[in-house]
Structure formats: C-alpha cells, structure tokens
Amino acid sequence: MEPHFLLKHKYFLICLIPDIMILFGYYENYIKNENGIILCNEVDNGGAYTDLSKYLVDTSNCKIPDIDPLNSDVWPYYQKQDYVHCRTLNLLTYIERRDDEIFLKLNYSLLDAYSPYPISCCYSNVTRGDDDDDDVDNTISFSECTPFIRAAKVSSDMIKVTCKTDYDEVYSNVHSIIKENEETLYKRPSGGDYSVLLVGMDTMSQLNLIRTMPKTYRLLENTGWINLRGYNKIDDNTFPNLMAILSGMNLSQIHTICNPGKNYLDDCDIIWKRFRQRDYVTAYAEDESHLNTFSFLMKGFNNTPTDFCFRSYFLAAETLNVVTHYLASYCTGPETSGESILDLIKDFVDVFSDKLKFGLFWMNTFSHNNINTASGMDDVFEKFLSYLMKSKVSENTVLVFFSDHGFRFGKIRYTYSGWLEERLPFIHLWVPKSFRAKYPESYNNLMFNAFKLTTPYDLYMTLQDILQRSDSTYQVQSSLACPKCRSLFQRISENRSCDDAAISQHLCTCMGHVYIDPNSQIVKKATYFALDKLRSTINSFVDGPRMCANYDLKHIISSGITETFYNKKDESVNYLLIVFETFPKAVFEATVSISYQNYIPLFTLQGIISRVDRYGNTSACVNNPILRKYCHCDGFYTKVKKTVDILFNN
Template identity: 40%
Template sequence: MLDHSGYKIGVVIAVSVLVFIPILYYNNDFLDRRTIFFTTESDEVYNESKYLVATPKCKIPNLDPFEAEILKFYKPMKYISCSKRDFLTHVTKNDNIATIHINTNAVPSQLREHISCCMASITRSKNKEKPDDSIRISACKDFTDNTTLTHDFIMVKCIDLKTKKQIYENTHAAITQTKQIKAKITSMNTSATSPFSVLFVGIDSISRLNFIRALPQTYQYLEENAWIPLRGYNKMGDNTFPNVMAIMTGFNESKTYRVCNPSSLGQMDKCPMMWFDYQKLNYVTGYAEDEAPISTFNYKKKGFTKPPTDYYFRPYMLGSERLKAVRRDGMAYCTGPETAGERVLNIAKDFSESFKDVASFSFFWTNTFSHNDLNLPSGMDRKIRDFLEDIAAKGVLDNTIIFFLSDHGIRFGEIRYTHTGWLEERLPFIYISVPDRFKRQFPSEFRNLETKRDHLTTPYDIYMTLQHILVLSGLNYTQKPSDGCPKCASLFAQTESERSCEDAAIEPHWCTCGGYNPVPKTNQTVQNAAKFVVGQIEERIRARNGASKCAKFSVGRIITARVSERFSYKSDVYFLVVMETRPRAVFEATVLWKGEAQFELTGGISRLDKYAEHSRCVEEAYLKMFCYCR
C-alpha cells in the first residue's frame, strides 16, 4: 500500500517544480528552433555521454542511477538466509545416477543417531482442468544414509525419533538423462554441425539503473568480463507476459492472445514458441520459474497441458512452495530452508553444466526477490555474481550464448511518480555473453552486436536473434520476420542506427525516445486529457463486464503532467498524465493530442499503485488492473 504522507510530500514537490508553460506552446510562439527536441541543423553537437541512445529519431537520456529524486527510495539490504544450519540432505550425480545423502553433521551430535528420514517423489498429476497447477506427492519411504532417486523431483522429511517431531523438510531437483534425451544428444553429435546453445537467465522487474544500484558486484563482474549491454533496450508491453512472448514468438500482445490464447486450456501448447523450434532440431530444452501462482504463463492463465520443454521444473517449484514459506513483500522468499530465487539459480547452474557440451535451449526466470520490491534484489547480489562466476568456471560460456536480462523495471509505488521512475520502468537491464568460438567464426556478426549497445533495441530483436543463432549454427532453419515488428532484425545483423519507436514497434506509451516537459496541472488541456483517460478506463471496465463489481472512477488530482518535446521528423504532441482517481487509484497514460479536447490513447494505461487488495472481486488479470471493487 502507498504511504499517504510520503505521497502528499511527493505531490507538493512535483507541483512546486513545474515550469509554467502557456498554451501558446501549441501555436509555436513558445518554442523556437533551440527548444525543439531534435533539429536538422548540421552544426548541432550533442554530448553523447548524456544519452544512452542519440540519433535523429531517438534520444534516451543517460540518467545517474543515484539521482537525488531516487536516493530516498534506495535502501540496500543484506542477504537473509532461510536456514541457520547447513542442509540436512543433498543430492549427487554419478554416471547419470542421482543419489540423496543425509548429512548428519548438519545437526547437533546428540541428535545424529536419532534422525529418521523419508523420501517422496513429486510428479505432475493428471488433472484435466488444471494440469499445470496439479502435482502428486507419493508416500514417503524411509531411507538411511543415502538412496538412489527414482524421480527427478523429490521431497524429503526428517524427524527426531525421540520426540517424533519433524526437524527438517526440503525438496531436491536432479537432472538425469532419459533414453529420449540420450537419443537427441546422439543425433546432434553425429551431425556435421557445431551448434551454439542458448541460456536465458531472467530476474523480474529490474531496470538498467536499479541493476547498477542494487547489484553492484554483479554489474562490476559483467563489465570487467566484457559482457555486452544493450543500453537502449526498451520494453514493448506492460508486464512480463507480453515482453517474454515477444522474445519467444515475435508477436505483440493482441496477436499472442489470438494465436496462443493463454486463457483457453491447451492453446499455449500450440503456440509457436522458439523453444519448440529448438526442440525440433534436437536441442535439449529446459524451463524453470519461481513463485508459481504468478509465473509468466500461469498468472490468470491456463499454462501448458503437457510439459513444454524436456526438463520442466514447475512440479518441483510447486512442491517447494508447499514447504514452510517465509514471505517477503508478498512473495515466497523462503521455500523451506532455501530461498526460491536460489532454487532457480541452482537449477540453471545444474542444467547448463550438465549440457555444456550439448546443444541446449533453456529459460530460467525468478520473481521472488525482485517483483515487488526495489531494494530486495540487493541482498542477492553476491549470490547472483557467484552463479555467473560458477558457470563461467565450469566452461558453460564456451559454447553458450547467454541472455541475462529483465522484462521491465519496477511498475508500482511512489518511485513511479518520478521522471526517473517513468524511464526505469521502460528500460530493463540486459547483458549478452557470446562464446569466443562465435567471435572467431563470425567476427562481422559479433561486431554488429557490439554496435547495438548504444542502439534502440527491443524484445522483438531477441526473437530475430534466436532464429539467426540456428542459422549460424549450420542447421536447416529458415528465418521468418517478427509478426509484431516486421522491421526488426537480429542483433547479429547489420542494421541502421537511426531507428524510431515506430520502426521498433514500440507504442508511444512505452517509448523512451522522446523527451517530456512539465505542464501545469491546471492547464485545461491537461484536465481534459485526464477526463479522457478516466473515460477510457470506464470503457475497459464495461467491455469486460465489470461495471457491476467495480466502482466508477472520477478524476481526483493530477500528480504530474508532461508534454512531449518535438522531433524534427514528426509533429505529434503527446501528453503524459499521472493522476489519482476517486476512489483512490493511481493511473498513468500517454495520449495523443489532436486539437481542442480531442485525444487518442497511445498504448496501454498503467496502474501505479498496488491494487491486489482492491481488485479481489474480479478474476481476470486485465480487469484487475482497472478495477476498484465496490
């Protein structure tokens, strides 16, 4: 929930710094050539260090991560362990056989002879209505010292025989090779190609700027080891789902819902995800994500009716979340004695090391320590750096192209009322590691990637890159354009640096290429724009049959209002409005001004306050964003 006192102070500060801009702005009496955002004058010189991207069509400011307006939100945290003791059990692998061991040294000596442990398997159950949310945990069978795993996912419990009390419970995931996986590997090894693997490691809701602030050790490691950042990487949709689906399918959100409708059982199985393309070409595939209730393909969605990848860790994560949980900021930070985020990193490490010499495509995503809190990631800094150092030491980087990224910055809370917060939400961090073998084999393609660090880029470009990797790997694969962005191209392809948000299929509401100037909130055009936005919200509620459950909104107060600066190549005028409504919700919208009191919505409407408590009366994710229950 928002802090009302802090909110009021923020509003006062925001209003006090607004610069008076008369309505003559729109008659060009207020603007002369020097105040136009970009001009065509050949003698104009820009200081590029001030910009992440600086072209005639796109100019993204390079803000200080420790801007004064942001420092009040910055509170670094220390790592919090979920267990005071070492784990009582651990798993080893030898010759494709996984074994669980009891580590009696993890408990006081007086207890060692009085411990009894049992192991149960965790499997996906055959639930026709909720196949992706249902698991079966078998009967728990006793074992002593160690025993061989008969399933990849297990739950273990230990009791004190004297008191009959449970003293330990945990889950483990082991990666062993089935006959089908061995056949894939054999088929790929006998081919004439030498394919590159792909590894995605994603952390939800971390902007480029907050990455520098909250994960300084990780940032330093990436910079020192020449991982390539895409500093102008701009999201194309509101939350995780559209941005990930743009990477995986090349679709925008509306096309995704038409073709892959996640609200309909079985449709995601038919969706043309890139991991299916890799799978068909004998790549070993894997996917894991924590916080199962809100995971990318399952939050208010049906998920998959059958495992979408060769190694699908959702049953393991569901089983882990049945352990004793410690919640932080609404997320299951601890699942038993281990943080949920570390479970994902450990799976990613095990998978990538197990298949480091095999063609693989894997996607690992963590939400629990970043989704709801700006500062919580700072406690995981050392853990994330250790993970990257470990996979590098084990040779994973020798054959694997790694995308280390986020989907967007933090989307809620008072930081979003600031100009820096607006920019941060739209510019997630992303770093790419390319094997030395790739650099030697494809020097031109690698140089093209290096040039992209200061270009405007999007998730659609990653989609095109994933296709290009298959071609460069020498496989029989034909690239196809991105449906959502026909002009987008692979990061390894040579492209023009002069690119607009229109070229990159980024809607004006998400576009960071243009500047905005403050406008007085009393400006009549701003007032009209706010009323227009409220009308658009009401239309969306009615369209989803929510009017009987959701309260009717009216404009309360305008928190900030800005007007777009001008590009030389177009003359559109946009208003960016952040407002509080009655009943109390906070919305942000970008509207195209068409003269007088005429407006057009350009992209989505953002909800900036935490609204879970106020939207429990409706189930649909889209409607929740607009609803304030009566």
C-alpha cells in the same frame, strides 16, 4: 514535496512549449529567455537534476536520457538491504551422482546439530498431475514416504525429504534431479554450434541493477558482456514482454491466436518448441508458482513444454516451510527460491555440457515486490556469474541475463527516473569467443546495436538466428508484431524509431518530456479524456460494468510534455504524459497526444493506460488479466454514488 516530471539541467531549465497553446491561455506562469521566447512554466518544487547532454541512445529518431542511478528524485526510495538467510545449518540431505546412478545422501555428521534426539528420514517421489486433470499444470502428488538411513538410490526426477524425531519435524527439503533420459540421450552434441541460456530476473531496470547490484554490474561490464543500453519494453507486465521474445507476437495477437485464458498454451508457437524439435535439450524453470508467467490467470500447459520443466518442483518446494519476504516466497524450506533456480541452471549446464541446449530460467521472489530487495542478492549473483564465466558453458553458449521491465508500482513511479527505468529493463549478452572469431561481422553488429533502440522482438529474431546457424534448414520467421525487427547480429538502422520497433508512444523512451503544470487547462482536459477512455475500456468487458466501480478524478499527480514535432500530415503534435489518482483509489499513467484542428486541441490516447499503484486484491472479483489491472471491485461505492447523484440532481 509533490512528485512530478520536471527535468532540470545542471545549470538551467529546458522546456519546449508549442506557441499555439500559449495563445489559448493554457500557460499562465512561464519563464522567458533573453529573446522573449517562452521556455517553461515557473516552478520550484524539487525535481530531478539531470544532465540532458548524456544519452544511452543518441540517434536521429531516438534520444534516451542517461541519468544517474541515484538521481535526486529516486534517492529517497533507495535503501540497501542485507542478504536474508533461510537456514542456520548446512543442508541435511544432498544428491550425489555416481556414473549413471543417482543417490540421495544424508549428511550424518549434522544429525546432532539438528536435534539431540534420534532422527529418522524418508523420501517421497513427486509427480506432476495427470494429463486428464483439468488443472494439470497446478497439480502434484507425493508417493508414500520411503525410509532411508545413510543413502538411497533414487530414480525419480523429484523427491521430497522429511526428517523427524519422536517429537517434531526437524528438516524437510525438495530435490530436483537433472539426468539423462531416453529423450535426451540422443540429442545433438554441441560440436561447433551454440546453445542458448536465458537467465531472467523479474522487475529489474538497468538503473536498479546498477543501484542495487553494483558488484554484479561491475562483473558484467568488466568481463565482455554486451549491455543493450536502449532495450525498451513493449508492454506492461511479464507475460507480453517474455512472449515477445519467445513468440514474436504482441498481447493482442497472443490472445487471438493462442487464447491462453481458455486454452492450454501447448499449441502456441513458442520458440523452445523449435529448439526441441531440432534436438536441443530444453528447460524452463520459474519460482513463485502462483505468479508463474504462463499460469497466472491462464491455463498454462497440458503437457510439459520442455524436456525439463520445473513447475512441479517449485509447487512441491512451496509445500515446505515458506518464509515470505515482501509478500514473496523468499524461502521455500531451507533454501531461497532464487538460489534454487541458480542451482538448477548449474546442474542443467553441467549434465548437458556437451549437448546443444536451450533454457529459460526466471526468478521473481527477490526482485518483484520491492525495489531494494535484490541488493541482498548481489554477492550471490556475482558468484554465480563468475561460475558461468569459468565453466564450459561460456565457451559454447550465448548467455542472456535480462529482465522484463523496471519497477511498475508505487511512488517511485511518479518520478521522472521511475518513468524512465520502468520502461528500460536491463539486458546483457555474453557471446563466446569462438563465435566472435567465427562470425566477426555479426559480433561487431551486436556491439554497434548496443547503443541503438532495441526490443524483445529483436531478441526473438536473434534466437532464430542462432538456431539457423546450427541448422541451415531452419527458416527464420519475421516477428508478427514487428516485421521490421531483426536479429541483434544484424545492424540496426541509425534512424530507427519506436514506431519501427513496434513500441507504442506510451512506452517509448526516445522523446523524453519536461514538466508542465498539472493545473493547466490543457493537462486537465487531457486527463478527463484519458479517464473517459479508461471507463470505456472497463465497460468493454462483460464483467466491467457489473463488477467494477466507475472512477472519478481525484487529482493529477504529475504531468510532462514532449517538444513539438510534425506528423506525416505536417500537423504539429505534442505528447502529454499524465499520472492521475482516482476515487475509488487508484493511480494511472496515460500518454495523450495533442494535435490541432482550426486551433482546437484534439486528443488521442497513445497505447495502453498503465496502472502504477499496488492494487492487490481490490480487483480480485474479476479474472481477466487486463480487466484486473483497471478494475476496482467496489459495487457499494457505485451504488452510493448513483444514489447521491439522484438525490442531488433531482
């Protein structure tokens, strides 16, 4: 069955096609209703069964479909997975706190279980690279290994433990130690103000959270978290969607102002700096160091950006025995990388329970590379969130549990469900009961906004709102990318559109689309137009023409069309969503608008062109993160094609 974007109602097909196209013969086969009005191309090759009367958002300028998480088109890609253990024994070492002192302790009762031979252990201090190092954000060093028997008092923030017999290494682990230091000692007590904790899971849509983590979702729904049902991403991948939250800028503005490819991000206006300047204890952690949001194909940070930055911890953890799961560093030593993040969160909120704090904790390893692997972590997250709800953190902290986007690659992306959920990441907010009582109107606005179109830029404004409530001298700054965006504690307009929210039409979920025959002439013309724009984009980079193959169209995988609307010039416009495959092999998704001038269709590319297949190392010959998404490093193919063209055209 060829995947496509056909939407079928429970009882009938719905399809709106502009009459002008029919006049030009673009639709050969179609269905008419009893009044002779053309409804849709006649097709019957599968499709997504969807009740079009249900919406996540239902406002005058935005209607986002509410579809079944196990919709028929996505069902073939779903398979529940079990939790994967990283060890068979309990940890041999652990950290113990006694007043202001920290001890590394050995679980002596487990020695015989680890080996029948005598075991000796030692620990090394782990330190971040020197500021003078040109690659400081990717550099760590280890001190000499100091032997210990049962326990050792430690002062370092990170230690690596190694235990051996005379024959082999039986255990190694890295411990990160969160404790008061000279900088945090005089940070502000929480008092009646509120902390912020952002807990992020990469590549997790609303629908996939429900599908793969039902226990976690049920806990969120039953314990008073607010689900922002219309939360729409603003760009393709993690970096721009996270930076929209942290800086209020879009990707173009970030590259212009911060230039992360050439400069460290220290001088970039990231909001955790504002919290840190106002005496919040700040933290940032992210697993899978080579995919790090701020270091992948970028320079990262010269100085640690927050009071506690755990990049060095994960660099050290990845020197242990790493077990990959779907090409991700799932196990780093005896612990899963994701659970290491959760343990850091627990330590952070516990140690600084009485102080104002801001933390961003981001997980890649169990959700980034496979749409089903998060299902194995459902019990883990249900237990973790239950812990947060029972702890003091829930009394004085605004919690944000969220993602950046849905699954971006693979055949699921050729389906209607895949199109929708890729653009709709999950996000749930917990607001303490004391906040609700103190600011009832703000909380009511948040609940109202749960059914409106929202974006990462709104979350940026919300973080500033919280900061201003704790420090009245703070001046809220409008989002540079979305001046109309506002705090989620302020009511969003009922007539908000994607344009108002700074979401490009290509990523906008407000209009939906219905099936149109990929073989129709209008789709073919629009696809060649998009392909030409893709070639131009590649050629606009210095390395593009030299390093990347020139794509040819192989075939159109699927296509959808919106209903007709009228722009400000009172011109009729439709949007075509097209997924097409090229040679060399790559799969792209583009949105092309169609308007008419003297009955001639005019095409305009809307927003970015998305890459929806896994391209792996095929673009490794270039370093620019944007060009990497589009390039196919195939100089041989380009040379052969030129030779063939010369032979056959002369």
